Each structure stands twice: as C-alpha cells, then as structure tokens.
Amino acid sequence: QLQLQESGPGLVKPSETLSLTCTVSGGSITTTGYYWGWIRQPPGKGLEWIGVIYYSGTTYYSPSLKSRVTISVDTSKNQFSLNLNSVTAADTAVYYCARHVIGPYSSATDQWGQGTLVTVSS
Amino acid sequence: EVVLTQSPGTLSLSPGERAALSCRATQSVSSSYLAWYQQKPGQAPRLLIYGASRRATGIPDRFSGSGSGTDFTLTISRLEPEDFAVYYCQQYSSSPTPAWTFGQGTKVEI
Numbered sequence: 001q002l003q004l005q006e007s008g009p010g011l012v013k014p015s016e017t018l019s020l021t022c023t024v025s026g027g028s029i030t031t032t033g034y035y036w037g038w039i040r041q042p043p044g045k046g047l048e049w050i051g052v053i054y055y056s057g058t059t060y061y062s063p064s065l066k067s068r069v070t071i072s073v074d075t076s077k078n079q080f081s082l083n084l085n086s087v088t089a090a091d092t093a094v095y096y097c098a099r100h101v102i103g104p105y106s107s108a109t110d111q112w113g114q115g116t117l118v119t120v121s122s
Numbered sequence: 123e124v125v126l127t128q129s130p131g132t133l134s135l136s137p138g139e140r141a142a143l144s145c146r147a148t149q150s151v152s153s154s155y156l157a158w159y160q161q162k163p164g165q166a167p168r169l170l171i172y173g174a175s176r177r178a179t180g181i182p183d184r185f186s187g188s189g190s191g192t193d194f195t196l197t198i199s200r201l202e203p204e205d206f207a208v209y210y211c212q213q214y215s216s217s218p219t220p221a222w223t224f225g226q227g228t229k230v231e232i
Binding site for chain 1: 175
C-alpha cells in the first residue's frame, strides 16, 4: 500500500526558506504516469496547489508561487522535496505531499500524505 | 488560469437528505479533468470522484458526479452522518502549462 510521509521543520523564520521532504513507501516514485507534488492549506482555509515533479525532473508550478518555489526529486531515496523561499506569515499552512495521476481520460490527486503544519514566525 | 467557484459556501442539511454541491469554472474544463474531494477535520483530503463522474475506489454509490463545460455537480443522494465534511472540486489544465486548481470548498453541516 502506497504511503507518503512529509518531514521537515515545523517552524520557519520570516524571509527564510521553508524546506520539506516527502518519502514515498510501498511503491516507486519512478512509476510512469504519476506526478509527485505539494498542496498547502492555511489554517481554516481551502486547498492551494503548489506544484509537481515527474521522476525525470520535469516540474510545473503554480503561477502565483513560481518565483519562490523549487521542487526536486531523489529517485535513489524515493523522495521528493519542496523549497519555498522568502517566506512570510502568509505561508503558514499545513503542507501535503501527494501523488497526481494524469491520463488521457482522467486526472486526480489520488494519494495524500497526512500533512505537516509549518508556521512562519520569528 | 481557470478559477473554480463552489456554491453554496455552507450547506445545512439533515441525515437522509440529498445534497447538491456546485462547482463552476471561469472557462470550459475537460470533463476528464474534473475531480471532487472530501475533507474531514484534521485529515487529508480523500478523492471521491474523478473524470467528473467516476467514483474512486471504495467510494459509496450515494456519491455521484455530473456536469460538463463550466458547470459540475457533486450529489450525495442520502446523507450519512459520516458525510458531514468539506468538499472541494479540482481541475487540471495543460494550457498554457500544466496546472491544477481547487475550488474554495463547500461545507456540508448538520
């Protein structure tokens, strides 16, 4: 059974870089047809898509976050990571890693990590 | 960028009643790329419907999705106590670059 697990600091100072890693178990991150990505949810608010990466390294980012986001992949560790720089309090959120499926007839985010709360505060 | 607007913001119903949740897009969305999720407090979202009308594995048949173009609907035929949650629609578009967007959510409460 596929599982995704986020890890990283729960507290980040303003203007610094938020870094999270997602470890995938029970399946390979190199399986074709799947993108691996990040979604966040500020406390009490809705879901915001951040971006995805394919195992080959191809990335796609939300236009609103593109200037501050980098997603990378380490296939040897079956992990992918998120870096978000120049953070402010507005970046405080639960960050989810998730598997995105894209096919000719459907697309969905079908597997999610449990989420990790990252607070931006001095 | 496609913007999804969900309505109503909150739906107050009783167990056994029917719920109809709306998701409208600012431009036409391929039915193949419209999905619905359920989120309960403290939990990650769970995929309910993909391809606008296909139930994900293990999803009860009281959940159904419909629609095309810019108007999509999630219907819960008879609400069970465990269905009270927040529901999000999501779309995928490959143009100009691949991206996903979510609606702002509809809360179904007792």
